[in-house]
Amino acid sequence: MIGWVLVGATVITYGSNFLAYRYLKNRPSDWFEKIALYFGVNMSVLFADGIFLFIAKLVEEGILLIE
Numbered sequence: 001m002i003g004w005v006l007v008g009a010t011v012i013t014y015g016s017n018f019l020a021y022r023y024l025k026n027r028p029s030d031w032f033e034k035i036a037l038y039f040g041v042n043m044s045v046l047f048a049d050g051i052f053l054f055i056a057k058l059v060e061e062g063i064l065l066i067e
Contacts, residue, residue: 005056009049016045 020041024034 002053002056002060005053009052013042013045013049016041 017038020038024037
């Protein structure tokens with residue numbers, strides 16, 4: 001189960017980076033604003049991925065304790 005959550009988290013992370021890149025590609029802004037948006041997107045997505053992995057690990061350990 002952890003493997004599937006990890007694969008999903010990786011797809012979500014790279015997908016959000018791709019969408020942020022596509023959004024900022026044609027937008028006239030300076031480099032500092034682009035870096036700040038990339039950093040914000042990455043930190044938010046990685047935080048959410050960490051929560052998903054933590055919950056998946058708790059569920060997996062809980063299932064193993066029940067059996």
